Amino acid sequence: MGKKIVIVGGVAGGATTATKLRRLDEKAEIVLFERGEFISFANCGLPYHISGVIEDRKKLLLQTVEGMNARYNLDIRNFSEVTAINRKEKTVSIKHVQTGEEYTESYDVLVLSPGAKPIVPPIEGLKSANVFTLRNIPDMDKIKAYLEDNKPKNAVVIGGGFIGLEMAENLIHAGVNVTLVEKLPQVMGPVDPELAAIVEDELRKNGVELILGDGITDVQENGTKVVLESGKILDAELIILSIGVRPENKLAADAGLDLGERGGIKVNEYLQTSDESIYAMGDAIEVTDYINGQPTMIPLAWPANRQAHIVGHHINGRKIAYPGTLGTSIVKVFELTAATTGNSEKLLRRIGIPYEVVHIHPLSHAGYYPGAEQISLKVIFDRETGKLFGAQAVGKDGVDKRIDVIATAIKGGLSVYDLQELELAYAPPFSSAKDPVNMAGYVASNIVDGIIETVQHYEVDDLIKEGAFMIDVRTEKEHAQGRIEGSKNIPLDDLRSRLDELPKDEIILITCQVGLRGYLASRILQQNGYKVKNLTGGYKTYSIFKNKIQ
């Protein structure tokens, strides 16, 4: 017999560690404890079975205990909660959740992948029978049964993170009226507000009532009334609570392992805890933010799977470091896709890292080929070096591709200049001769090169109030249809002949529809001795944001 490895948790991190360990060592003794009935299920698919988009429940159960034991020669014990780690003895205590039987099991190496649990604020009314969180198969089954038995006409989803958004969509698909309540002034915390605004529009368009900047304070009358900070009271036949998760750290804490400030288990680059024979991974740990180097928690499936690989190897003597988490994430919201990688503008601002931003609105593929859809793409980078800090995109098509390409560029240490250089696949149904990512590279490099200066959508109103002069270089028709108040219309193609209408002694702000014509105008004016700043993202980004804050 080889090493004896005990694993706590049988889903993303735990199951993947078990199979990896077996591939590396036929002789190892591998015991996996899972508190629940199911191992290796598709957490990420849960919301979609509730609506029936994923019809077949069995599809979510990727592996069975028997199947996995047979194939990988494992000792998987479900319904088995690990209740304590006895570090001195190198044993864990187990309690069978059905029989109550308790026993201990020794380990040479212990791997913790216990995940996270939904945050439930201490509000008595949240214990009502119509209040649910969603983390695993039984949670899903309960919500589905509740829908079938009670046919609720309306639901309140509390929390606008990705699980809240997916639940809102799937409840709408299931024929339930949904009100989504989010304490922050935007949905989708990891993206910036002007991109979240596009998602918010999509939610409203699909019938979701959205209440932003308002948290719950109480739940009353058997869970049928949700009371908000604003005093508003919502009717709720069903409540989904999805305001985030907290690491499952009790075992680790009780065993005296080091925890981070927000409760994540602390690990080194090889994912060893403060006890080197205990590894931890997945939603339960604190990781390093790949961009800013600060400790953070990013409860997503990719990191858990990757970390399992690294731990499997480390246990078998091969050192692969975990370089931190970039936090690439994506969510489908009705017809839209919203995705992000790296750091957001608001995060960088909060931690005081200087950055620059570009907004562009390219088409997903050649405009002349049917089906092209506008993508709103934001790239965030270092003004001095062009180093990439992050990117966000929202649109109906091609969003995942562009974010994946930029995530790859970040992992390759590429800068905004290198984005220009990416030789991406082009034919009319797929992209343009300059892909949106190339274009973002061109636009951003011009800022790093000092060829253009920009202002952002949220700065414009104040600047104009303070007396700034702004020209809008779109056509008269476009300007007439909607404009930034106070902007003067000089269509781009007339600009060279109307220079005398412009002040030479002050900074001229320029806007157009998406930023391109404004950039062309900037180049003309700069070379004629004017000082200019172009509105990045143009009227498009401005108006999305303006609609949001009004």
Place this chain on the structure above:
Amino acid sequence: MGKKIVIVGGVAGGATTATKLRRLDEKAEIVLFERGEFISFANCGLPYHISGVIEDRKKLLLQTVEGMNARYNLDIRNFSEVTAINRKEKTVSIKHVQTGEEYTESYDVLVLSPGAKPIVPPIEGLKSANVFTLRNIPDMDKIKAYLEDNKPKNAVVIGGGFIGLEMAENLIHAGVNVTLVEKLPQVMGPVDPELAAIVEDELRKNGVELILGDGITDVQENGTKVVLESGKILDAELIILSIGVRPENKLAADAGLDLGERGGIKVNEYLQTSDESIYAMGDAIEVTDYINGQPTMIPLAWPANRQAHIVGHHINGRKIAYPGTLGTSIVKVFELTAATTGNSEKLLRRIGIPYEVVHIHPLSHAGYYPGAEQISLKVIFDRETGKLFGAQAVGKDGVDKRIDVIATAIKGGLSVYDLQELELAYAPPFSSAKDPVNMAGYVASNIVDGIIETVQHYEVDDLIKEGAFMIDVRTEKEHAQGRIEGSKNIPLDDLRSRLDELPKDEIILITCQVGLRGYLASRILQQNGYKVKNLTGGYKTYSIFKNKIQ
């Protein structure tokens, strides 16, 4: 007045150079000559207007002469063929193609972006009125008019490159029966035959009659009979000739500029020709292959656009090197997408660079979420270092994304190990917790690490003939439905208990459906002292290839 720059060619490279030059310098004198009527049109969209997929012809005309002159203050002269470069005088000779007027124009800097022209073999019958090539708007108009006027029932498309494939598809959409003839034993030269085979299947499924490994030798009876090398004679009411392009090098050759072996204009890393005041770009030039460093020609839109940027800057004093062309390309063929980046296996074999290959067949997104489609993904890399040489993919969904990610990884200098590390956007509608690209990284790294040895689909039959022992670790049912002749079925889950059926003294070949179970079997057997090789891509790749060669 600033520098006087003369540009030859008004489409991808030429038009883009002109606008870039203007953005960089308001004062430059920029004269652009275009032989045809149209500048700045969408070459790549031409096949789609022929079928009506792109309904509106105007959509293909991205810019007009007037529009571009107005916006960019250019001097664009269409219908104007440059007939000679007089290097000593620094002038070009121009002939107006309608009026016949001839004159010269001086330049400080000359930029050549004359493109390429379709290859037409010296066969008299190809001059018949029903034979067409497709390069520009008038070509397209002629084909469309011929279709409308003559309503041909059948067409022969000669050449299975991407234009031939697009034409075959669009003619089918237009209600024409299509026979596609290709001299090579496969369509899509840049990809390897076992991936091309999937495209060939798709063509046949959609009614295209495919004749591979057979070239044309003659065209007879007014273009109505196409005679093939095999002696076969095809009826043709319409013939599309798309066997490739040759660089438009006459101007350059006459002016004594250096040309490459196959006729591409030679340029340095800043795209200067052998005369430093003359730049060249686009389809007309020879480039360096980004992977293998050898001279090549890659007539695609991305390089032309990128080179225009570099030339624009170089003329204005900023040096950006062109690092060579990777050759990322993509084509839609009915429901399928086929894409490639970097070097193919057959190219590497031909030039003698040692390589390794993995074939995988992952789903485009989580299998439990509706709409997941299998992707056939091949990654080619250096066995010693894991350096990426290229990748190819074919499938219905998510192909473009994976090839773009790998193209980005190549440009970032990443290896197969780094592919594991890419933190790509995952939610069930978009990917899996391990994206196909991650998975390719895992599978390929195992080869570099020496954890697994593989054989390829084209080696298996010979090995078995020579007496090799092969096990198929799929289920009995799968094995019964189709198998490699001579393989012995031992289902993976029984393997540990049936080791005694295997020979210890010879290499055991292993196969399964796609390679995963074969890999698991390999690990079990290796650790029990057996010598094994796994068939990469499994029965899936083997059977696709086998069907093709039969």
